[in-house]
Amino acid sequence: MPTTEQFNLHCPGFKAAGISCGIKKTGRPDLALILSDVPAVVAGVFTTNKVKAAPVIVDMARVKKGKAMGVIVNSGNANACTGKDGMKAALKMTGAVESALGFAEGEILVASTGVIGVPLPVEKAEAGVGPLVGALSYGGFNDALGAIMTTDAFPKAALASGRIGGKTITITGLAKGAGMICPNMATMLAFFTTDAVIGKAALSRALKDVVDRTFNSIIVDNDTSTNDTVLIFANGVSSGAEIKAGTPGYRAFCKLLFQAASRLAHLIVKDGEGATRFIEIAVRGAMSAPQARMAARTIAESYLVKTAFFGGDPNWGRIMAALGRAGIKMNEEKVNIIFNGVPVVRRGLDTGKEVEAAHAIKVKDVAVGIELGMGKADATVWTSDLSHEYVRINSAYRT
Amino acid sequence: MPTTEQFNLHCPGFKAAGISCGIKKTGRPDLALILSDVPAVVAGVFTTNKVKAAPVIVDMARVKKGKAMGVIVNSGNANACTGKDGMKAALKMTGAVESALGFAEGEILVASTGVIGVPLPVEKAEAGVGPLVGALSYGGFNDALGAIMTTDAFPKAALASGRIGGKTITITGLAKGAGMICPNMATMLAFFTTDAVIGKAALSRALKDVVDRTFNSIIVDNDTSTNDTVLIFANGVSSGAEIKAGTPGYRAFCKLLFQAASRLAHLIVKDGEGATRFIEIAVRGAMSAPQARMAARTIAESYLVKTAFFGGDPNWGRIMAALGRAGIKMNEEKVNIIFNGVPVVRRGLDTGKEVEAAHAIKVKDVAVGIELGMGKADATVWTSDLSHEYVRINSAYRT
Numbered sequence: 001m002p003t004t005e006q007f008n009l010h011c012p013g014f015k016a017a018g019i020s021c022g023i024k025k026t027g028r029p030d031l032a033l034i035l036s037d038v039p040a041v042v043a044g045v046f047t048t049n050k051v052k053a054a055p056v057i058v059d060m061a062r063v064k065k066g067k068a069m070g071v072i073v074n075s076g077n078a079n080a081c082t083g084k085d086g087m088k089a090a091l092k093m094t095g096a097v098e099s100a101l102g103f104a105e106g107e108i109l110v111a112s113t114g115v116i117g118v119p120l121p122v123e124k125a126e127a128g129v130g131p132l133v134g135a136l137s138y139g140g141f142n143d144a145l146g147a148i149m150t151t152d153a154f155p156k157a158a159l160a161s162g163r164i165g166g167k168t169i170t171i172t173g174l175a176k177g178a179g180m181i182c183p184n185m186a187t188m189l190a191f192f193t194t195d196a197v198i199g200k201a202a203l204s205r206a207l208k209d210v211v212d213r214t215f216n217s218i219i220v221d222n223d224t225s226t227n228d229t230v231l232i233f234a235n236g237v238s239s240g241a242e243i244k245a246g247t248p249g250y251r252a253f254c255k256l257l258f259q260a261a262s263r264l265a266h267l268i269v270k271d272g273e274g275a276t277r278f279i280e281i282a283v284r285g286a287m288s289a290p291q292a293r294m295a296a297r298t299i300a301e302s303y304l305v306k307t308a309f310f311g312g313d314p315n316w317g318r319i320m321a322a323l324g325r326a327g328i329k330m331n332e333e334k335v336n337i338i339f340n341g342v343p344v345v346r347r348g349l350d351t352g353k354e355v356e357a358a359h360a361i362k363v364k365d366v367a368v369g370i371e372l373g374m375g376k377a378d379a380t381v382w383t384s385d386l387s388h389e390y391v392r393i394n395s396a397y398r399t
Numbered sequence: 400m401p402t403t404e405q406f407n408l409h410c411p412g413f414k415a416a417g418i419s420c421g422i423k424k425t426g427r428p429d430l431a432l433i434l435s436d437v438p439a440v441v442a443g444v445f446t447t448n449k450v451k452a453a454p455v456i457v458d459m460a461r462v463k464k465g466k467a468m469g470v471i472v473n474s475g476n477a478n479a480c481t482g483k484d485g486m487k488a489a490l491k492m493t494g495a496v497e498s499a500l501g502f503a504e505g506e507i508l509v510a511s512t513g514v515i516g517v518p519l520p521v522e523k524a525e526a527g528v529g530p531l532v533g534a535l536s537y538g539g540f541n542d543a544l545g546a547i548m549t550t551d552a553f554p555k556a557a558l559a560s561g562r563i564g565g566k567t568i569t570i571t572g573l574a575k576g577a578g579m580i581c582p583n584m585a586t587m588l589a590f591f592t593t594d595a596v597i598g599k600a601a602l603s604r605a606l607k608d609v610v611d612r613t614f615n616s617i618i619v620d621n622d623t624s625t626n627d628t629v630l631i632f633a634n635g636v637s638s639g640a641e642i643k644a645g646t647p648g649y650r651a652f653c654k655l656l657f658q659a660a661s662r663l664a665h666l667i668v669k670d671g672e673g674a675t676r677f678i679e680i681a682v683r684g685a686m687s688a689p690q691a692r693m694a695a696r697t698i699a700e701s702y703l704v705k706t707a708f709f710g711g712d713p714n715w716g717r718i719m720a721a722l723g724r725a726g727i728k729m730n731e732e733k734v735n736i737i738f739n740g741v742p743v744v745r746r747g748l749d750t751g752k753e754v755e756a757a758h759a760i761k762v763k764d765v766a767v768g769i770e771l772g773m774g775k776a777d778a779t780v781w782t783s784d785l786s787h788e789y790v791r792i793n794s795a796y797r798t
Contacts, residue, residue: 051723051731081719081731083748116716117749226720303702307790317515320480321625324450332450332480349482350516391706391787 009141013237018147021128053080274389292379306386408540412636417546420527452479673788691778705785
């Protein structure tokens with residue numbers, strides 16, 4: 001698993017800060033702010049869970065307005081399943097920042113991560129807003145990153161930059177979590193900032209497209225949190241021409257965003273609790289893209305496949321059985337399966353290369369190729385194995 | 400977990416036997432035969448996995464004919480993902496019994512359980528048929544039961560009897576496995592015999608209905624085997640009036656079959672590898688029966704819910720999150736959750752009874768009640784917790 005990497009995290013025209021306000025009993029940093037110097041175009045992708053935390057509900061409404069100044073984030077409490085008081089608490093958090101900085105109501109977004117069903121001690125967050133605003137700086141991204149972590153073993157950041165329309169564009173990303181894998185510590189959060197000049201529609205489309213191929217293509221377990229949130233703020237301070245959907249500049253922007261988001265998504269998988277292997281499941285030759293994706297997801301979500309990889313067992317029968325129940329069109333006699341370059345199944349039958357395959361997968365990174373031979377659609381998902389450590393962490397009592 | 404129970408297993412007009420033929424390297428019993436004295440009405444329910452083992456394909460065709468003499472079963476090899484040779488092997492097994500007993504082709508069914516993707520050493524099964532037929536006796540059910548086991552910690556049998564239409568009717572059930580929970584030892588198999596007089600259509604309907612509420616309502620992990628098979632043989636030797644669908648006699652028959660099948664299904668859950676708790680998830684007040692079932696299944700399949708129960712943690716947030724992603728109509732503010740009689744959530748909010756609830760669930764049997772307050776549909780599923788032992792067993796290399 002990767003060790004902490006120290007980036008010189010920054011993004012032109014954005015300040016950030018992270019402090020301790022006392023929500024976490026450990027006294028570790030638990031309150032972060034990311035703020036644009038000027039009103040930024042904003043887009044978001046949120047949890048599909050019908051039980052949505054209060055901050056998610058707030059942000060979904062605010063993102064629709066198209067512009068925002070920034071986001072305040074607390075860790076240590078998810079403010080989910082907290083009823084009307086939870087909604088009030090989320091609005092108190094944004095209101096405190098808006099007041100402190102003289103913004104109108106609705107210009108600040110909010111995110112929370114931590115325990116579900118426990119009232120958020122919002123007075124601690126409110127009291128923290130003064131020091132938090134005072135700590136804002138262009139170099140404060142690492143502090144903000146530290147304050148959004150819960151049980152993350154390492155911070156997750158990405159910095160991508162490239163030339164678009166003659167200007168250097170930067171995209172900076174901060175993330176925490178791994179789906180809903182922690183004991184009651186819900187949530188995957190990711191925040192991107194960029195100095196690109198891009199409109200609301202193009203930004204939303206780029207974010208949705210990239211999230212589908214990154215954060216929505218990683219599987220740590222089969223749960224979806226009440227708080228999952230991905231936000232991107234584009235403040236336009238690079239002052240180039242506007243990046244419009246469908247242009248080469250748009251494609252270059254999507255490529256940069258994919259670069260940043262896929263890095264964060266892979267780091268999240270690698271931080272999957274107890275994970276010992278990073279596994280890529282690439283399905284090729286499905287009848288349609290949804291079928292390719294369903295096949296890949298079903299394999300990646302199988303307890304049996306994940307425990308087999310933990311054991312270093314090239315157990316292709318479990319992959320075949322997962323394909324069979326994935327609800328896709330398939331013909332067992334057309335299936336090929338390859339483990340790290342070693343073909344273990346050809347046209348549905350064992351190739352006799354089990355010993356070679358067992359050797360090939362006893363590494364940290366495992367690539368599983370599945371050729372369905374039914375059509376031309378492909379999909380790739382990333383997951384981790386299922387270890388003793390996963391059970392230990394997730395069965396530990398919350399207190 | 401239950402200890403081995405010794406029934407005086409029997410069923411009027413049926414003989415059974417179990418022997419070792421050498422498919423299992425351990426030398427343990429691996430070949431079983433259940434045989435009716437007279438042609439029996441037969442019905443079956445089979446895996447929905449698109450990858451179906453050869454014996455499943457054979458039985459699906461033969462069950463359609465409506466009558467059969469019995470079934471030969473091997474353990475130690477699933478004869479799945481074995482191509483055309485696998486199909487030949489399945490037919491050699493049935494053919495050997497048909498020849499030995501002078502039956503026409505198609506009168507014997509077949510089932511296999513064990514490792515996937517390895518050619519079945521069918522010559523061993525063929526050589527075993529002579530001794531197997533020689534061992535047939537009315538008291539041979541326990542031997543047959545022993546020979547269908549793979550990694551089962553204890554044998555699973557049920558005996559139900561009652562008066563229907565003035566005659567005593569017996570239903571005897573043998574089962575093995577727990578879905579696809581063993582390392583590459585696929586399959587849940589269950590075989591019922593009865594002396595009831597019942598036609599093909601009524602028997603099929605009764606079996607399907609009961610399987611839905613028993614074997615298809617247990618969840619050990621999220622996998623479905625390539626070999627899952629439930630068969631029932633009704634030989635009519637009780638010689639009463641025919642049990643016809645929709646009559647009181649039919650309902651009484653279904654009740655008996657449910658009694659036998661639910662016992663076997665619960666024993667399978669209790670034998671879930673590494674299981675330390677037996678958990679009932681009862682969802683009430685859903686908008687429709689499929690929604691109730693989907694809600695219950697989503698909770699029962701959640702890694703996080705299952706690990707929380709292993710840890711004895713009344714972590715209702717995970718149940719709420721599972722409900723939220725179950726794809727059902729729900730309103731968080733209407734949800735009540737009860738753990739072994741202790742209400743932990745009322746109208747979507749914490750009741751503050753966590754300590755009491757934690758105490759209440761530190762037992763072997765846990766009943767979780769979820770009231771959605773949306774409609775009148777209910778569903779119950781049974782599952783087990785997810786323990787260290789599950790990972791240990793399922794990550795162990797197959798050899």
